[in-house]
Every structure is written in structure tokens, then in C-alpha cells.
Amino acid sequence: MLRKTKGILVAMFGSVLMLAGCSFSSGDSDGATGGEKVTVDVFQFKVEFKEQFDKLVETYEEENPNVDINVKTVGGGNDYGAALKSAFSSGEAPDIFNVGGPADVEQYKDYVVDLSDTKSAEAALDGTLSSVTVDGDVYGLPYNQEGYGIIYNKEVFKEAGIEPTEIKTMDDLEEATKTLDNKKKELGIEAPFALPGKETWVMGIHLANAYLADEFDHDVMKAYESETVAFEMGDQMKRFLDLQNEYSVQPTLSLDYSQQVEELFSLGQVAMIQQGNWVYNTIYEMDTDLAENNIGLLPIPVKGYEGSIPVGVPMYWSLNGDSSEEEIQASKDFLDWLYTSDQGKEFVMEEFKFIPAYEGFDSSKIADPLSQEIYKYAEEGNTLGWVFMGAPTSWTTNKLGVYMQEYIAGDITWEELEQKATKSWEEPRK
Amino acid sequence: MHNRSIAFWLFLTPVMLGLGLVVVVPFIYGFIFSFTDWDGLKATTFMGLENYVRLFKEEEFLSSIWFTTKFAFVSIVSLNVIGLGLALIVTRNIKANNVLRTVFFMPNLIGGLILGFIWQFIFVSVFNDIGELTGIAAFQGWLSNSETGFWGLVILTSWQMGGYIMIIYIAYLESIPKDLIEASKIDGANSFQRFKHITFPLVAPAFTVSMFLTLSTAFKIYDQNLSLTNGGPGNDTQMVAMEIVRTAFAENEMAYAQAKAVIFFMIVAVIALTQVYYNKKREVDL
Numbered sequence: 001m002l003r004k005t006k007g008i009l010v011a012m013f014g015s016v017l018m019l020a021g022c023s024f025s026s027g028d029s030d031g032a033t034g035g036e037k038v039t040v041d042v043f044q045f046k047v048e049f050k051e052q053f054d055k056l057v058e059t060y061e062e063e064n065p066n067v068d069i070n071v072k073t074v075g076g077g078n079d080y081g082a083a084l085k086s087a088f089s090s091g092e093a094p095d096i097f098n099v100g101g102p103a104d105v106e107q108y109k110d111y112v113v114d115l116s117d118t119k120s121a122e123a124a125l126d127g128t129l130s131s132v133t134v135d136g137d138v139y140g141l142p143y144n145q146e147g148y149g150i151i152y153n154k155e156v157f158k159e160a161g162i163e164p165t166e167i168k169t170m171d172d173l174e175e176a177t178k179t180l181d182n183k184k185k186e187l188g189i190e191a192p193f194a195l196p197g198k199e200t201w202v203m204g205i206h207l208a209n210a211y212l213a214d215e216f217d218h219d220v221m222k223a224y225e226s227e228t229v230a231f232e233m234g235d236q237m238k239r240f241l242d243l244q245n246e247y248s249v250q251p252t253l254s255l256d257y258s259q260q261v262e263e264l265f266s267l268g269q270v271a272m273i274q275q276g277n278w279v280y281n282t283i284y285e286m287d288t289d290l291a292e293n294n295i296g297l298l299p300i301p302v303k304g305y306e307g308s309i310p311v312g313v314p315m316y317w318s319l320n321g322d323s324s325e326e327e328i329q330a331s332k333d334f335l336d337w338l339y340t341s342d343q344g345k346e347f348v349m350e351e352f353k354f355i356p357a358y359e360g361f362d363s364s365k366i367a368d369p370l371s372q373e374i375y376k377y378a379e380e381g382n383t384l385g386w387v388f389m390g391a392p393t394s395w396t397t398n399k400l401g402v403y404m405q406e407y408i409a410g411d412i413t414w415e416e417l418e419q420k421a422t423k424s425w426e427e428p429r430k
Numbered sequence: 431m432h433n434r435s436i437a438f439w440l441f442l443t444p445v446m447l448g449l450g451l452v453v454v455v456p457f458i459y460g461f462i463f464s465f466t467d468w469d470g471l472k473a474t475t476f477m478g479l480e481n482y483v484r485l486f487k488e489e490e491f492l493s494s495i496w497f498t499t500k501f502a503f504v505s506i507v508s509l510n511v512i513g514l515g516l517a518l519i520v521t522r523n524i525k526a527n528n529v530l531r532t533v534f535f536m537p538n539l540i541g542g543l544i545l546g547f548i549w550q551f552i553f554v555s556v557f558n559d560i561g562e563l564t565g566i567a568a569f570q571g572w573l574s575n576s577e578t579g580f581w582g583l584v585i586l587t588s589w590q591m592g593g594y595i596m597i598i599y600i601a602y603l604e605s606i607p608k609d610l611i612e613a614s615k616i617d618g619a620n621s622f623q624r625f626k627h628i629t630f631p632l633v634a635p636a637f638t639v640s641m642f643l644t645l646s647t648a649f650k651i652y653d654q655n656l657s658l659t660n661g662g663p664g665n666d667t668q669m670v671a672m673e674i675v676r677t678a679f680a681e682n683e684m685a686y687a688q689a690k691a692v693i694f695f696m697i698v699a700v701i702a703l704t705q706v707y708y709n710k711k712r713e714v715d716l
Contacts, residue, residue, distance in 0.1 A: 082679045085470040107469065107682075197574075198662055251574035253663040254554050394680040406664035409575060 038330040039068045043084060043094035045315065046143065047075030048281070052351040059343065060334060067330050095323045096331050098143075098315050101131045101389030102224040105139050105318075112139040113319040118332050120339040123358040125378075128313050131220035131389055140316025141335055144354035147311035147374035147383075148206050148276030150298040153290070156180070156187055156271040170239055170301040177247050180271050192271050194264040195244040197252035197408055202260075203241065204401025207274060209388045210300045210310055211237040218385025226390070229425045231418045236303060238414045244274065245408055253408060262286055274300065277355065277370040284368070297373045302384065311378045312386025313357055392428045399424040460688050468685040470678075481689035490665060491690055494673040495697070501583060501669065502648035508588045509644045510637070513595025520596070521603045531600070535593035542590065546657025549586045553578070553658075576666035579659045583667065586654055591647060595640045602636040603629065638709035642702060649698050670694050 044053070050073045057069045072094070074083040080098065087093055088111070099105055105112060114137040115121050121129065121138050125145075132140030150173075157164055160183050162176045180192035196202050211233040216223040231237070245252055249264060261279045264270045266286035273279075284291040299309045319331050338344040339358050348354050353367040355375050363379070366372045377383055388396050403417045412420070464481055466473035485491050520530050537545065553572040561569030572578040606629060614624050652671040655661065661668035661676075668676075674694065678687035 079679070081682070082470075088471055103682075107471065198660065200662070251571040253574035254572065256550075259554075393682045394676070398676060398680055402662075402665050405662055409663055411664060 037066050037068050038326050039070065040096060040327055040330050040334060041094040042069060042071045042096040043087060043098070044071065044073055044096070044317075045075055045080035045098050047073055048278075049352045052347070055351065056338070056344075056347045059347075060337060064333075067334070069334065093320050093322060095320050095327045096335070097318055097320065099132065099140050099318045100315055101220060103389070103393055105132050105134060108318065109134075111318075111320050111322060113321045113328060114138060115141055115319065115332070119336045120358065123340055123360055125357050125359060127385075128357045131224075131313070132316050132318075140318045141339070142313040142357035143315045143317065144313070144348070144352070145311055145357045145374070145378060146276055146278060146314050146355065147309050147377065148274070149300055149309045150272050151265070151275050151279065151370065152272045152296055152298055153265070153268060153270075154294045154296050156189060156268070159187055160271075164296060164298055167298055168301065168306045169303075170236065170243075173298075173301050174243055177243060177272075181247055187271070188268070189271055190264070190269045191247055191249045193244045193248040194255060194260040194270040194273050195241075195248040195252045196255045196257050196260040197245070197405060198254055198256040199260075200397045200401025200405065202257065202274065202401075203404045204396040204399070205388045206276070206310070207241060207244075207300075207404075208237060208396065208400055209386060210302055210384060211240070213310060213384040213387050214302070214304065216385070216387045216390065218383075218387065220385065220387055220390040223387040223390025227426060227429045229391075229422055231422070233302065234414070234418050236301075240300065241404065241407075253405060266290065272298075277368070277374055280368045280370045281353075292369070295370065297370055299377075299382075305384055308382040308384050309374065309377050310384040310386055311374060312389075392425055395421075395425055395428075461692060463685050464689040464692050466685050468688070469682060470684040473685065477685070481686050482693070484686065485690050485693065490668075491670075491673055491677075493665070494668045494670050495694075497580075497667065498649060498669045501580065501651075502645060505584050505587045505648045506641060506644045508584060509591055509595050509648075510640060512588055512592040513640060514599050514633075516592060516596040517599030517603055521600060531596075534596055537590045537592075538594045540590070542651075542653035543657045545586060545590055546654045549582065549589075550658050553582050573659055574663065576663070579663070579667035582658055583651075583654065586658055587648065587651065590654070591644065595644065598640050598643075599633060599636050602633040606632050634709070638706060641709065642706055645702055645705065646698060649694075649701075 042057075046053070050071075053073075054071060057071055061067060061069060074080050081104075084094075084097055087097075088108075093111070097108075099108060099112070116136070116138040118141070120141050124142055128142045128145070129138050129140070132138060152164060154164070157176075160180050162179060167173050167176055177192045180187065180189070184191065212223075212229065212231075215230060215232045216226060249255065249270060260273055261275065261282050265273045265279075266283045268287075268290070280291060283295065297309070299305075299307055302308070317335055319328055321328070323331070339348065339356075340360070345356075345361060348356055349361060349365045350367065353371070355366060355371045355378070363372070363375050366375055391400075400421045403412065403420050406412045407414060407417045463473060465477060465479070467475050467477055516534050520527050520534070524530070540548075550573065557569045557572045561567065573582055610628055610632075611624065614628055619627070650671055651669055652675065655667070655669050655672050659667040661672050670690075671694075674687050674690050677690060678684050681687075
């Protein structure tokens with residue numbers, strides 16, 4: 001989901017595109033009458049599968065000659081939001097666009113269309129629609145599922161004599177980390193962990209979410225409606241952050257995502273990183289053998305939820321209610337085809353390499369071992385919710401994540417961190 | 431000059447139109463939006479000065495202004511010293527003159543974003559390795575605290591813009607009449623005296639130009655900031671431009687960010703105009 005370095009580069013590219021005056025051809029709705037071609041404009045954010053998505057669109061257009069689909073891709077969280085906004089305010093709104101969660105649905109509530117009558121909405125897995133459902137109306141269809149935990153190097157664990165399945169609690173993890181640290185010379189690693197302290201999203205979103213999910217009953221909407229955050233599991237959050245920080249390659253505050261994943265983990269310099277299935281392709285490109293055979297996923301130890309990992313939907317498809325009837329119908333048909341037809345499913349699994357968020361998929365076909373493992377957790381119901389989308393806008397990355405940096409730097413104590421974070425949650429919710 | 435015929439206005443129209451559409455109109459729009467609760471899609475209520483009152487109480491915004499001011503001050507000094515220094519080197523009669531000019535100017539041709547990533551690698555990895563080899567602790571941990579983040583940005587900016595400022599100084603240095611120099615030599619002035627009494631006063635207009643350029647650039651830096659430190663750690667190296675972008679696009683408060691931008695504009699305008707005014711006074715006319 002959040003590949004920052006790539007995101008920045010893409011943002012740059014995206015802004016160039018915007019400067020170049022990229023706009024949807026106006027008057028496309030004119031052609032929609034009387035059995036003529038329907039044009040559907042798609043404005044989506046997932047840069048990683050742009051090529052594959054274009055291929056899918058081509059296939060669809062071949063089968064449905066009266067539908068013409070234009071795809072625009074603008075990547076990276078914030079930049080997509082900005083570009084989408086300018087598209088809407090300039091009157092060149094797309095027919096299909098992406099929303100991330102309740103805050104986005106709220107913002108575009110004048111536009112979004114109820115999708116509960118689509119086949120995809122019916123097929124969506126339990127709980128995947130809750131964050132885009134308002135009063136029983138479904139305003140988004142999930143892209144896919146993603147999950148995260150502690151990704152570890154199986155070979156290093158084996159050499160150190162650590163049995164990953166026995167790591168359940170924080171004490172177990174700490175012990176394993178210490179063992180790795182003591183043996184780091186023999187194992188040829190620099191440190192057990194690599195904590196990317198520069199990336200506020202790794203700490204502010206993913207790390208924190210594991211310990212905040214319980215507080216909001218794993219329900220995004222509950223977090224979205226909550227006026228405060230209590231850090232009920234603050235002690236555990238602190239302990240996990242401290243553990244990663246203490247046993248990481250130093251200094252952590254200038255360590256970024258690409259160093260963590262590419263330089264340190266993929267090259268076997270560290271034994272564990274806290275990341276999700278989105279890193280698979282990167283590791284695969286760096287070291288195919290490592291990716292295919294030697295990585296596994298450990299749950300982040302959360303008291304009461306041992307053996308569960310956070311799984312959620314990163315992004316949703318929404319339709320623009322200002323489009324013509326024909327365009328809306330064509331958009332619905334397209335999304336249904338994508339997630340419920342055999343051909344579409346094949347694309348989703350094999351080309352996009354998604355962890356499907358819908359029923360009727362053959363899970364044995366999931367492309368990579370990390371995703372397979374995550375799907376297994378999801379199937380067995382051993383999951384923690386993704387509640388961060390319910391936090392005040394940008395609270396996770398620009399507030400909590402930043403405070404965590406200050407905490408690591410020693411500028412503030414953990415108590416101050418909790419106080420500041422609670423305050424900045426409450427302020428916009430007054 | 432005073433004969434403003436139709437042709438005069440006709441020739442001016444394209445420029446005025448362009449300037450009006452992409453600068454003036456959006457500026458006015460933005461100014462109006464800063465008094466509302468505009469979220470990028472629609473503005474529902476008129477808030478008066480509420481946004482402005484709020485921003486003066488926001489610690490994050492104020493600290494980003496302070497950081498930017500410090501940065502601007504240090505980089506103006508370093509850029510002008512480096513620019514003038516380089517210009518003095520390449521206006522001597524050395525064979526490698528043209529090669530050197532090209533080399534010094536080259537960093538300016540690389541985009542700020544990419545430069546940021548390059549220097550990030552240098553500061554984080556190369557510096558670290560140097561530190562490990564030599565055992566000098568000062569080379570280690572760059573960009574992981576606010577001091578090294580600050581100096582990292584200064585070094586990056588100086589390296590990037592030094593060549594550009596050099597070009598401006600070269601133009602002025604080369605236009606100094608040779609007879610003045612010769613006359614001073616005959617009068618027995620040494621090279622320091624020549625620099626102080628002839629070269630320096632005559633390149634004063636260059637100071638005006640380049641100080642204005644460096645000041646406005648230093649204030650408005652965004653891409654280098656984004657790719658080098660991304661404002662971290664803990665927002666310590668976040669400059670005003672970045673703070674405004676975050677307020678607008680990450681925190682989704684378009685109108686509030688617009689208010690910040692208006693204040694930012696005023697600060698830059700006041701500083702720049704004052705400085706141009708004083709430098710103009712000092713300039714020597716030939």
C-alpha cells in the first residue's frame with residue numbers, strides 16, 4: 001500500500017502529468033446515448049498494478065466493444081487525494097474513483113453511489129464493507145486485502161535455533177531477539193531488527209494500529225466516531241517500539257523504508273522487519289530465493305490476541321453519482337466483471353497478485369507465500385481490525401508517528417507522547 | 431516609452447493574460463478562500479479571521495517559520511560566499527575555465543528531488559562509512575537529529591544553487607572595465623585592496639540580484655526538504671512550504687492552509703522588498 005519512495009517518485013510524475021494539463025475529455029457523456037459507446041473514466045491510485053490493470057481494461061474492452069474505459073493513475077496516498085479533489089472541483093470528475101475509508105466517504109457524500117445491488121458487494125467478505133457503509137448503503141467496493149506482522153528470515157532463525165511457531169508473547173519475542181543479538185556475529189547479521197524511524201507511517205499507522213484495534217473493538221466506524229483515544233494498550237505499544245528500536249540497526253531516525261526492506265532485510269543484514277505483504281515484490285526483485293523459500297510472517301504480540309494479525313482493506317472503488325445512468329451502469333458492470341467473472345478473478349489473483357476480499361476465489365492460487373499466510377489468518381478469523389482509517393485525518397502519520405520520532409530522539413517521554421497524541425485526536429473531533 | 435499605442439497593449443496581452451490567469455486570479459481566489467471553511471470541494475461558511483487567529487497559535491506552523499528563517503539566513507550567507515568565490519576562481523585566466531564553469535553549474539541542472547535522494551545516500555550511508563573507517567563520530571548519525579538535518583539541507587542547497595549564483599557574479603565581474611583595474615595597479619594597489627575598493631562595489635548590483643534569488647528560493651524550498659529529511663525527525667526540519675502542503679493535502683484543511691500561505695506570502699514579500707530597497711541604495715552607478 002504505502003511504498004513511500006516509489007510514492008514520492010510517482011507523485012513527482014503525477015504532478016508533471018497534472019501540469020501537462022491532463023484532464024478527462026469533457027463531453028464524454030454525450031456519446032453515451034442511443035446504444036453508442038459508453039465512456040467510463042477511472043481515476044485510481046494503485047501505481048503498483050498500473051500495467052496489469054491496463055491489460056485487464058484492454059481485455060474488457062475487447063469483450064464489450066460498446067464500452068470505452070479510460071484509466072488515469074495518480075499514486076501515493078496524499079497526492080491521489082489532491083488530484084482527485086482538483087478533478088472534482090474543475091468539473092472533470094471521473095466515473096470511478098477510490099476512497100480510503102469513512103472520512104473520504106463523508107467528504108464525497110454528495111457524489112458517491114449506493115452499490116449494495118451489485119454482485120461484488122454481495123460477494124465481499126464479512127467485515128470488508130463496514131468502513132464504507134452508511135445507514136445500510138454501501139458506497140465502496142474493496143480492492144483487496146492486506147495484512148502485516150513481523151516478517152522474518154527463516155534461515156537466520158533456524159541457524160540461531162529459534163522456533164518461530166513458539167514465539168507467541170512479547171516475552172517470547174524479546175527472548176528471541178536477545179538470542180539473535182547475542183549471536184549476531186555468527187549469524188552474519190547487523191542487528192535483529194530494522195526499524196525505519198524515518199517513516200512515520202510504519203510506526204504511526206501499522207505499529208500503533210495493532211495496539212489500538214482492541215480499544216475500538218476492531219471497528220473502523222467506532223474509531224471514526226470516537227472522541228478520544230485512551231491508549232489502553234499503551235504499555236505494550238511502548239514495549240514493542242522500544243524493542244524494535246533498541247535492537248535495530250542504528251540510527252533508526254534516518255533509516256527509511258527502502259533501507260529497511262531492500263538494503264537490510266533483502267540482503268540478510270537483519271532477521272526481522274515489521275512490514276506487510278506489499279514488500280513481497282521488492283524482496284522478490286532483490287533475492288528471488290529468499291522471497292520464495294525463506295521468509296515467514298510472525299504475528300505482532302498483542303496480549304489477548306496472540307496468533308492474530310491485522311488484516312484490512314487499503315482502498316475502495318466508488319462511483320460518481322453525477323455521471324449519467326449509462327455510465328454508472330457500465331461502471332457497475334465493469335467492477336462486477338472484475339471481481340465475480342472467471343476472467344476477472346484470474347486477473348485479480350494471477351496478474352494483480354491480490355489477496356482477494358471476495359468470496360469464490362481459489363486461495364491456493366494466491367501468488368506469494370506472505371499473502372498465502374495472511375489469507376490463512378483471515379480465513380481462520382485470527383485477525384485484528386484496521387482501525388487507523390477511522391482516526392482523525394492524518395493523525396496517524398503526522399501526529400502519532402511524529403511524536404514517536406520525538407520519543408525515540410529522547411525529546412519527550414512516553415507519557416507525554418500519549419498526552420500529546422490524545423490531545424491531537426480530540427481537537428478535530430470537538 | 432510613453433507612446434502606448436494599441437500595438438503596445440497588443441504585444442503585452444499574451445503575457446498579461448497568462449500572468450493573470452495563472453497567478454493573479456488564483457491568488458485572489460486563494461485569498462478569498464482563506465476566510466472560509468473551504469475543503470477543496472466546497473466552501474459553506476464564511477469564517478472571518480478565525481483561520482488567521484488560529485495559525486498564530488499553532489506551534490507547528492510557528493516553529494516551521496522559525497526553522498525556515500534560520501535556514502534562509504544561513505544559506506544566503508553560504509550561497510553568496512560560495513557563488514562569489516567560485517566566480518572569482520573561474521574569472522581568472524586558468525585554462526580549465528570553461529570546464530570548471532560547466533562543472534560548478536551542473537548540480538543546478540539536476541532536479542531537487544533527485545538531489546535530495548542522492549544527498550540522503552551520501553549523508554546516511556557514505557558519511558556513516560567514513561565515520562566507521564576514520565572513527566570520527568561527527569560523520570555518524572547524519573539526518574537522524576535536527577542539527578544534522580539542518581546542516582544537511584544547507585549543504586544540499588549550497589551545492590545545488592552555488593553554481594547558479596556564480597553565473598550571476600561572473601556576468602558582473604566580467605563587465606568591470608579593465609582600465610579601472612589597470613589604473614589601480616599603476617597606483618600600486620595590491621589585490622586585496624583592488625577587490626575591496628573596485629571589484630566589490632562594482633558587483634554590488636549582483637548582490638541585490640543574487641540575494642533576492644537566494645532569499646526567495648531558500649524560503650520556498652520544498653522538494654529538497656521532502657526527499658532529504660521529509661521534515662523529520664519529529665517535524666524538526668519541516669519548512670513552511672512543507673507545513674502548508676501537509677495542512678492542505680494531508681490534514682485536508684484547504685482554507686486553513688490557504689490562510690497560512692497568505693501569511694507566508696506576506697513575510698516573504700516584506701523581507702524581499704526591504705532587502706531590495708536597501709541594496710538598491712547601496713549600488714554604485716557607473
